């Protein structure tokens with residue numbers, strides 16, 4: 001592939017004017033994100049879970065005592081300058097969709113009801129072949145997939161103009177599509193565009209949104225495990241057009257826990273015999289994932305994590321052949337409040353077995369919403385810094401991080417965090433932090 005992803009950075013342009021955040025999908029995650037930002041803007045809530053709003057970053061030597069907030073160090077768009085837009089096949093406005101999603105309570109929704117009611121989804125590019133469990137009439141028609149993608153481009157231009165936005169970013173918050181393996185249709189930009197014109201089945205709606213965004217110079221973040229931008233064709237297009245892209249699949253709940261615990265086991269050279277994970281989930285996402293074709297896409301995304309962190313090929317005595325099972329069961333009474341159980345069979349000194357049990361009662365969309373905000377703000381920042389192609393430094397937020405061809409993705413949350421912060425330091429002309437601390441001992 002021609003070009004590079006991160007090496008051609010420049011001094012970031014300032015975050016002037018308005019930033020439009022577009023989400024394909026106006027369901028549980030998107031409405032929780034939008035309602036949260038509005039609630040924070042009005043001073044009703046705090047941005048808990050968001051690095052862009054709450055985290056600090058250490059600069060220079062420890063003795064310098066410089067640890068500003070990330071948002072004071074990096075020129076990020078202010079929350080007050082954000083405008084929201086969405087597409088969804090279900091025509092509900094953001095208020096109605098949030099009520100149906102059942103994540104947020106009336107005490108949080110009612111004070112911002114007018115704001116949410118004004119956000120109405122644009123007609124979606126949607127086909128039941130790719131998501132079987134959703135039925136909605138707010139759907140575009142066109143002579144072929146290329147035509148539909150061109151309509152998305154027009155939506156993007158109209159949104160930008162009507163809302164007087166200086167810049168846009170897109171975060172996929174729509175359903176998980178059926179599993180698609182990359183084929184020749186995704187190999188080059190020419191093959192991809194031809195396949196769009198021929199209505200090829202291998203071109204899913206998520207890819208049309210991604211193509212449209214990149215063509216319009218809009219960074220694209222993929223919150224679902226769908227292939228979407230993770231193809232050579234669209235990665236090349238992103239480099240050619242100078243657009244940052246990232247994915248796949250927001251790292252919330254159980255997988256986030258895995259990327260915390262597994263590096264801990266490996267750091268202490270403790271072995272793993274097996275890891276059994278099961279969830280009950282009752283929201284619409286759970287219903288979509290109840291379809292085996294959509295679950296397959298999710299399963300692939302969840303399974304890759306442990307193997308990549310534990311590296312059984314380097315540590316066969318500890319990790320060769322460990323069992324890894326992931327189940328998601330749709331259980332309506334639970335709504336968005338997922339319950340996950342993990343049974344982890346580990347082994348220690350002389351091979352003695354031990355077990356760790358994790359019972360995580362989490363709220364899926366509450367964990368995902370700050371990720372949407374951070375991805376949008378960081379991707380916009382990356383764009384202003386001249387970054388293009390895959391943004392590996394945003395792997396921190398993804399279950400199944402995209403990596404350049406031939407490279408292994410990094411799954412360890414703590415390495416990902418270091419990479420994220422060092423990228424910010426690098427882009428702002430500060431020294432990388434190695435945590436070596438030699439200056440202290442050498443000065444003695």
Ligand SMILES: NC(=O)c1ccc[n+]([C@@H]2O[C@H](COP(=O)([O-])OP(=O)(O)OC[C@H]3O[C@@H](n4cnc5c(N)ncnc54)[C@H](O)[C@@H]3O)[C@@H](O)[C@H]2O)c1
Nearest residue numbers: 025027028029088124173174175176224250252284285364
């Ligand atoms: N909540 C989490 O913790 C989490 C974590 C990782 C990934 N995700 C992913 O984020 C996505 C959103 O999750 P959710 O809980 O909000 O689901 P949801 O079902 O509440 O919302 C998804 C919305 O997308 C819409 N949609 C489907 N296809 C579309 C298309 N082609 N164009 C536009 N809209 C479309 C649906 O009508 C629905 O309103 C899912 O793919 C989910 O797997 C969520």
